[in-house]
Amino acid sequence: METTVRFIERMPRTSQVNSYRFTRPPGFSFQAGQYVIVGLGHEGMLVHPLSFSNGPQQDFLEVTKRMTGSAYSQYIEGLYPGDEVIMKGPNGDFSMADISNDIVCLAGGIGIAPIRSMLVDSASRHDRRRITLIYGNSDDDDVPFAEELEELQKMHLPGFRVTHVLGRSLGKMQACQGRIDSKVIRSEVTADLQEATFLISGPPVMVREMEEQLALLGVSSSRIRVERFLGYT
Ligand SMILES: Cc1cc2nc3c(=O)[nH]c(=O)nc-3n(C[C@H](O)[C@H](O)[C@H](O)COP(=O)(O)OP(=O)(O)OC[C@H]3O[C@@H](n4cnc5c(N)ncnc54)[C@H](O)[C@@H]3O)c2cc1C
Structure with missing residues (x-):
């Protein structure tokens, strides 16, 4: 249309x-x-x-x-x-609407956009599902929606938890240092990794890296949904 x-x-x-x-x-x-x-x-x-x-x-x-x-x-x-x-x-069909089990979102930078849409939607529905977001950015001066994500976590979505992963940090935010990898995913996700559904959103290179890291953790590709932001390297 x-x-x-x-x-x-x-x-x-x-x-x-x-x-x-x-x-x-x-x-x-x-x-x-x-x-x-x-x-x-x-x-x-x-x-x-x-x-x-x-x-x-x-x-x-x-x-x-x-x-x-x-x-x-x-x-x-x-x-x-x-x-x-x-x-x-x-x-597009990138969505968490039909998922009833635990959800893990892996967002790279501006890849947060569709995830933020889903979280705002979830908040308006008083969603109680367990949703973990691991959100990677280059530094803590450039994290879109950082304050809002904190607020969603504290006030509106009881099952939502966000972990920030920063390439470099000025110490303004509590965050893991480095890149999102299998180690961070294993330590930050409390849900059963084999049962959860993963949503990955970001530049194509980041999406490929995340798929590789999830493969290392034994996550079946059938449990992974992706949105590739073509046009970014
Ligand atoms: C499903 C989807 C959702 C997206 N959502 C967002 C979003 O929410 N926010 C956001 O900032 N970006 C999003 N993007 C990426 C966005 O469409 C642009 O490609 C990106 O923002 C870069 O555009 P630019 O104007 O900065 O640079 P440009 O100079 O216009 O583009 C950079 C380079 O990428 C190439 N390119 C641009 N768009 C595409 C494309 N669609 N497919 C293949 N090659 C392309 C260009 O030819 C150029 O070589 C999304 C992409 C897709 C496919």
Whole structure:
């Protein structure tokens, strides 16, 4: 489905990551974790797939983009309230809606976007499932949604726990140092690794690394769901 929406506002998440909110046309629905093809510029000529980062119950549509200096980044950054944008979708089947057992999410950087959508959705449903998020970023100055994840953990989702993994740390956040690997997964996940369902989201290289680490832990590929953010290395 192709639909025209209007830009509402920009929400800075870190110095390099922003969310962009758009009007939600009547009757437009999506499932937490899905993405949309966002067309910018003349007749929507500049296109990228972007995951919804907000909950499906909210009355706006939100995507979250890492600023890279690309033409696309510059264009989305230059939107004014009321500007028209073309969206095609929703697309994709990256979801935790049908999972009844324990869930482990492995997110790399901006790969948090669809996971955040699912967590907002879960909070609005008073979800009591055990959900563990292991969230990797390069440093603690650039962790999108860090405060919100803490709040979800403390206030809204009794079964939710987040572990941060940082390449380098300035000591501002409690975090494991390094990269997400089988050792971190084994120590941070209290659920049975053979029974849990894993959701991996991030750049293709990160997704491949995570699949390799889960294979080392004996996790069956049938228990792994992935969203590859093609376009990032
Ligand atoms: C299902 C899905 C969901 C995504 N969700 C998000 C999101 O929520 N937030 C986010 O920041 N990014 C997301 N991405 C990645 C996003 O679509 C862009 O590719 C990425 O943001 C890089 O774009 P850029 O404007 O920064 O750089 P650009 O310079 O536009 O792109 C960088 C390089 O990647 C190539 N490229 C760009 N897009 C694609 C593509 N879709 N497939 C193959 N090659 C491509 C370009 O040709 C270029 O060589 C998602 C990608 C997919 C496939």
